[in-house]
Amino acid sequence: MRICGYLTTAMIKKVLVTGATGRTGSLVLQKLRQNSDRFQAMGFAKSPTKVQEMFGSTEGFFMGDIKDKCTIETALQDCSALVILTSAIPKMKAPPSPGERPEFEFEPGGTPEEIDYYGQTNQIDAAKKAGIEHIILVGSMGGTNPNHPLNKLGNGNILIWKRKAEQYLIDSGIDYTIIRAAGLLDTEGGIRELIVGKDDTLLNNPPNGIPTVVPRADVAEIVVQALQESDARNKAFDLMSKPEDAPDIVITKDFSSLFQQTTPGM
Numbered sequence: 001m002r003i004c005g006y007l008t009t010a011m012i013k014k015v016l017v018t019g020a021t022g023r024t025g026s027l028v029l030q031k032l033r034q035n036s037d038r039f040q041a042m043g044f045a046k047s048p049t050k051v052q053e054m055f056g057s058t059e060g061f062f063m064g065d066i067k068d069k070c071t072i073e074t075a076l077q078d079c080s081a082l083v084i085l086t087s088a089i090p091k092m093k094a095p096p097s098p099g100e101r102p103e104f105e106f107e108p109g110g111t112p113e114e115i116d117y118y119g120q121t122n123q124i125d126a127a128k129k130a131g132i133e134h135i136i137l138v139g140s141m142g143g144t145n146p147n148h149p150l151n152k153l154g155n156g157n158i159l160i161w162k163r164k165a166e167q168y169l170i171d172s173g174i175d176y177t178i179i180r181a182a183g184l185l186d187t188e189g190g191i192r193e194l195i196v197g198k199d200d201t202l203l204n205n206p207p208n209g210i211p212t213v214v215p216r217a218d219v220a221e222i223v224v225q226a227l228q229e230s231d232a233r234n235k236a237f238d239l240m241s242k243p244e245d246a247p248d249i250v251i252t253k254d255f256s257s258l259f260q261q262t263t264p265g266m
C-alpha cells in the first residue's frame with residue numbers, strides 16, 4: 001500500500017529465519033533481505049563468529065541455541081512468520097580406510113532427537129506463544145521409510161524425528177508450509193522446472209528416472225514465495241527438480257500454480 005509515495009510498514013512482513021548460517025538458511029535470509037520492500041528478515045544463529053564471517057556483520061541477528069526456548073521467544077517478538085532451517089549435522093568419525101564406508105556420529109547435544117525434534121518443537125511452541133501466523137519448515141524426502149539409509153547415520157533416525165516434528169507443527173494450529181526437499185545441490189537457482197509430490201512417490205519413482213535433487217537456491221526461492229502465496233498455506237509436499245538440460249522443461253516461474261498442486265496434511 002502506497003500513501004503519498006511512501007510504502008507503509010504495515011505491508012512489510014517481519015520474518016525470523018533459524019539455521020540462518022546454514023547452506024539453505026543463509027540463502028533464504030539473503031533473498032528476503034534483497035526484498036526489503038516486502039520483508040524485514042532477522043536471522044537466528046548459534047555462532048556470532050560464523051555470522052560475522054558470512055554476512056560481514058551481526059546486525060539483524062539473534063544468537064542462541066534452538067534448545068533454549070526463551071531465546072527463540074525473544075527473537076520472535078513482532079514477527080509474523082518463522083522459517084525453520086535448522087538441522088542436526090552428522091560428522092564423519094574418521095577418514096575411512098581404503099575400501100571401507102565412512103562412519104558418522106552426532107555431537108553430544110546435537111542428535112536428531114535433540115535438534116530435529118525438541119529443537120523444532122521448541123521453535124513451534126515459542127512461535128505459538130509469540131502469536132506467529134505462519135511457519136515454513138524445510139525438511140527432507142524419505143521420511144515414509146523407517147529403513148532409509150539416512151536414519152542409520154549415527155543411529156540418529158534423523159528422518160523419523162524430522163517427521164514427528166512435522167506432525168507436531170500440523171497439530172499446532174499455526175498455518176504451515178512443509179517443504180520436503182530432495183538431495184540438495186549448491187548450483188544455480190531459477191533455471192529448472194520444479195516438481196512437487198507427496199509421500200515419497202517422487203523419490204521412489206522419479207519421472208523418467210531423473211536424479212532426485214533440487215538446488216538449495218530453488219528451495220530458498222520456494223520459501224520466499226510460500227511466505228507470499230496463500231496457496232502455500234497449510235500444505236506439506238516433496239520438492240525436486242528436472243535437470244536443466246532435460247527436454248521440454250518449463251522453468252518454474254508461476255509459483256501459485258505449483259502450490260496449487262500441493263495438499264494439506266502429512
Ligand SMILES: NC(=O)c1ccc[n+]([C@@H]2O[C@H](COP(=O)([O-])OP(=O)(O)OC[C@H]3O[C@@H](n4cnc5c(N)ncnc54)[C@H](OP(=O)(O)O)[C@@H]3O)[C@@H](O)[C@H]2O)c1
Nearest residue numbers: 019021022023024046065066086087139140181182183184
Ligand atoms: N543435505 C541434503 O542433501 C538434504 C536433502 C534434503 C533435505 N535436507 C534438509 O534440508 C534442510 C537444510 O539443509 P542444509 O544442508 O541447507 O542445512 P545445514 O547447512 O546443515 O544447516 C543447518 C543449520 O542448523 C543450525 N543448527 C544446528 N543445531 C543448532 C542449534 N542447536 N541451535 C541453533 N542452530 C542450530 C546450524 O548452525 P551452524 O551454522 O552454527 O552449524 C546450521 O545453520 C535440513 O533440514 C536438511 O536435513 C538436506
